[in-house]
Amino acid sequence: MKLNFEHLQSAHCENGVTRSLLKNIGINQITEPLAFGIGSGLFYVYIPLLKINNGPVIAFRPMPGLIFKRTCKALGIPVIRKKFSSKQKAEVFLNSTLNEGHPVGCQVGVYYLTYFPKEYRFHFNAHNLIVYGKEDDKYLISDPVMETVTSLNSYELERVRFARGTLSPRGQIYYPEAGAVITEDQIKKAIVSGIKKNVREMLNIPFPFVGVKGIRYTGNKIKQWRNKLGVKQAGLYLAQLVRMQEEIGTGGGGFRYIYAAFLQEAYAYHPIDDLLEISKMFTESGDLWRTAAIQAAGIYKGRITSQEDFDTMGNYLIEIADIEYKAFTALKNIKWR
Amino acid sequence: MKKEDVPQDLSSLGKITKEVCYATDKSGKYVTELSKGWDVKITALDTHWEEIEQRVAIAKQKVLNHEASPLLFFMEKNLMDAELLAGYAGFWKWQVKRHLRPEIFKKLSDKKLQRYAEVFNVTIDDLKNINVHEA
Numbered sequence: 433m434k435l436n437f438e439h440l441q442s443a444h445c446e447n448g449v450t451r452s453l454l455k456n457i458g459i460n461q462i463t464e465p466l467a468f469g470i471g472s473g474l475f476y477v478y479i480p481l482l483k484i485n486n487g488p489v490i491a492f493r494p495m496p497g498l499i500f501k502r503t504c505k506a507l508g509i510p511v512i513r514k515k516f517s518s519k520q521k522a523e524v525f526l527n528s529t530l531n532e533g534h535p536v537g538c539q540v541g542v543y544y545l546t547y548f549p550k551e552y553r554f555h556f557n558a559h560n561l562i563v564y565g566k567e568d569d570k571y572l573i574s575d576p577v578m579e580t581v582t583s584l585n586s587y588e589l590e591r592v593r594f595a596r597g598t599l600s601p602r603g604q605i606y607y608p609e610a611g612a613v614i615t616e617d618q619i620k621k622a623i624v625s626g627i628k629k630n631v632r633e634m635l636n637i638p639f640p641f642v643g644v645k646g647i648r649y650t651g652n653k654i655k656q657w658r659n660k661l662g663v664k665q666a667g668l669y670l671a672q673l674v675r676m677q678e679e680i681g682t683g684g685g686g687f688r689y690i691y692a693a694f695l696q697e698a699y700a701y702h703p704i705d706d707l708l709e710i711s712k713m714f715t716e717s718g719d720l721w722r723t724a725a726i727q728a729a730g731i732y733k734g735r736i737t738s739q740e741d742f743d744t745m746g747n748y749l750i751e752i753a754d755i756e757y758k759a760f761t762a763l764k765n766i767k768w769r
Numbered sequence: 770m771k772k773e774d775v776p777q778d779l780s781s782l783g784k785i786t787k788e789v790c791y792a793t794d795k796s797g798k799y800v801t802e803l804s805k806g807w808d809v810k811i812t813a814l815d816t817h818w819e820e821i822e823q824r825v826a827i828a829k830q831k832v833l834n835h836e837a838s839p840l841l842f843f844m845e846k847n848l849m850d851a852e853l854l855a856g857y858a859g860f861w862k863w864q865v866k867r868h869l870r871p872e873i874f875k876k877l878s879d880k881k882l883q884r885y886a887e888v889f890n891v892t893i894d895d896l897k898n899i900n901v902h903e904a
Contacts, residue, residue, distance in 0.1 A: 441803070443789040463790075487819070543848070547780045551814055555848055579786045579803075596856030637891040668820055678810050680788050684770055689791035693799035715793065719770060723810075729809040730815045732859070 434565035439574040441583045443683030443690060444468065448497045449537040452562055453500075454509070457610045461619060462503070469694030470506050470619075470626035471499035474687055475633060478641045478650045487672035490650070492686040494633070496558035496599060498540055501607065502629070506622035507614055514605040517553065518680020519590055522603035528544045528562065529607070535564040535574070538606040541595020547575070547582045552680070557599040559741045563589070566714065577666070577680050604703040617704055620701045626769050627698070631764045634756065651749030658742045667732035674732075676723045685718025706766055713759040717752050724748035772802050821848060832899060838874030839899045840865070843889045844900025846901065857888040874899075 437456060442464045450467040458647040462470075472494070479489040486751025497513075502729055505513045516522035529536050530755070541557040565572035570583045593603045598745075641649050650673075657666035677686040695711035729746045730736040772792040787890065790804045795893035828845040831837040844854050851869070855862040867873050868885075882893045889896065 441789055443791060486824075487817075526890070547785075549785055551781045551818065555853060577786070577788060591776065598857075599854045627874070629779065668816060670817040674809060678807065678813075683789060683791040684775075684804075689770060691793050693845040695843055696799050711799075712797075722770065725809050729812055 433530065433570060434567065435530065435533060435535050435563070435619050437564035438682075439573065439577055440576065442576040444473075444681040444687070445576050446493075446496065447471075447473065447690070449560045449562055450500045450503050452536065452574065452576065453537055453608055454503075457509075457608055458510075458611065459507075459612065461614060462507075463697060464698050465694035466619070466623075468499065468687070469630075469689050469698065470622045471501075471503040472626050472630040472633060473499050473689045474630050476643055476646050476686075478646050478653075479601060480641060480653070486668075488669050490673055490676045491744035492676060492682060494711050496560070497604070498549050500560075502626070503622075504604045504608055506625050507612070507618055509612045509614075512609060512659070513604070514602035515624050519594055519603070522593060523586065523590065526605060527566065529605070530563065530566055534607045534610075535562050536605050536607045537562055538589075538593055538607075538656050540592035541601060542592070543595060544588065546584065546588055547573075547578070555595070555597050557597060557601055575614065575724075582668075605675070609691050616701070623698045623701055627763055627766075631760050634760050635764065644753050645758060647749050647756065648753035650687040651746040651753065653746075654749065655746035658737075658739055663731075663734075663737045666742070667734070667737075670728040672730045674728050677721060678725060687720045688714045688718030688721060702768065704766060704769070706762060710762050713755055713762070718757045718760065720752050720755065722746060724752070772800060775802045776807040776809075777805045778808040779810045782806060802845065811848050821845070822841060829899065832871075835871050838869050838871045838875060839896055840885060841869050841889070842899050843885070844869075847889055854885075854888065858884045861885070 434581065440448065440452050442456070447464045447467045448580040450471070450586055451462055451464050454462045456504070475492060475494045477491050482489045501511065514525060537560055540559050540561060541555065542559045543553050544557045544561070545553060562574040563571050564574055569585050569604065571589050573582045575582060594600055596600060632665060637643050640646070657669060661669065678684065692714035694709045695707045695714065699707040724745060727748060731741055731745065770792045775790050775792050781875050787803035787805055789801050791799055791801050794800050825842065825845045828837065828842045832839050832842050851865045852862050855865045859867070868877060879893060882896055885897045886893050891900065
């Protein structure tokens with residue numbers, strides 16, 4: 433059985449799943465940037481002391497599942513979401529949902545994801561894909577970061593749905609209930625609430641390593657890494673930062689470009705000139721994140737390794753923090769009509 | 770980033786699929802553009818794999834020196850730690866830690882070895898003799 437489903441490629445998996453599943457129930461207005469912005473997708477956190485894959489924990493996005501949840505909630509679309517302790521029950525539920533005609537989103541781990549190149553398969557459990565049918569033992573898969581559709585057999589799908597470790601998906605499955613109609617007014621409101629929540633998360637969380645403060649904090653830490661960790665280990669840490677910032681799914685510049693695109697699209701709903709100006713600030717920030725990544729690459733390639741080079745690297749992040757502080761403050765002060 | 774500046778350095782992902790980037794066109798409007806990869810990212814990933822290979826090499830030497838069981842080699846090779854391996858194989862973490870000792874590993878039943886072998890996609894013989902098949 434193969435459901436009528438259109439595969440759409442996106443930069444980020446969860447935005448893509450959200451956009452495709454909504455489109456599938458007849459809601460065509462939600463583009464990837466809108467899904468990202470309404471879902472308050474921009475984030476930054478650096479957790480000192482905690483390590484993942486022997487490197488520092490740095491994230492440019494909120495917890496998996498949040499973007500979909502927030503976007504649907506803001507638009508008033510009911511969501512069905514389930515986790516399982518039993519693999520059999522998870523498969524039975526998946527099959528019956530498909531039989532009822534719903535393509536479904538699944539949270540999966542990428543380590544055993546067979547269609548990914550080996551170099552990209554880490555124990556990372558926050559990936560999302562859509563199952564849109566089953567033919568014999570083969571599940572039909574629409575993975576939003578891939579250009580075309582693909583498939584997994586039932587063993588392979590079970591394995592990734594029940595990946596273990598941090599943020600283990602536990603067979604998590606979700607889809608929006610059909611039948612909702614979205615008005616322009618709802619989208620307008622959802623945009624405002626999405627921006628307000630994002631402003632709070634980037635400016636007001638009272639931990640030094642979260643949000644805009646967190647970027648500045650990381651910048652200051654980086655300046656100490658050379659002495660504290662040695663050039664080699666510090667290089668590995670920077671490589672980790674670059675991977676989190678640029679690897680598949682961010683659309684470039686640690687999601688800053690997608691957010692800038694979102695603000696341009698928001699302008700179509702709220703013609704406030706400030707939105708376009710602030711969009712440019714996020715482009716500037718995204719560009720600077722990428723300049724910083726090039727500096728980082730110089731360090732982990734071993735081409736530039738002096739303390740001065742680490743200072744330059746740290747200062748880039750501090751400059752980014754300044755730009756984003758201004759941008760989010762400007763967003764906070766917008767007078768919505 | 771401007772549309773024409775979207776990097777096109779072929780990565781191992783780029784051979785399978787291009788990825789979507791957001792960039793601005795001539796009028797400053799955001800559009801999407803496909804990218805084959807970016808040199809800065811490729812070297813970041815390479816750096817990471819070099820470190821993993823080093824860890825695997827150290828693990829292998831430990832196994833050959835009988836300081837650790839073959840499990841350590843496969844664990845590092847599969848980028849796991851004892852906790853994650855315990856999760857996949859259905860053991861407790863303290864059991865996995867015991868099984869990392871060569872003298873304990875030798876006494877494990879085939880049934881238990883099979884659970885590890887399945888996690889690593891190898892046979893029990895491969896597991897004992899540290900043979901690796903590249904998938």
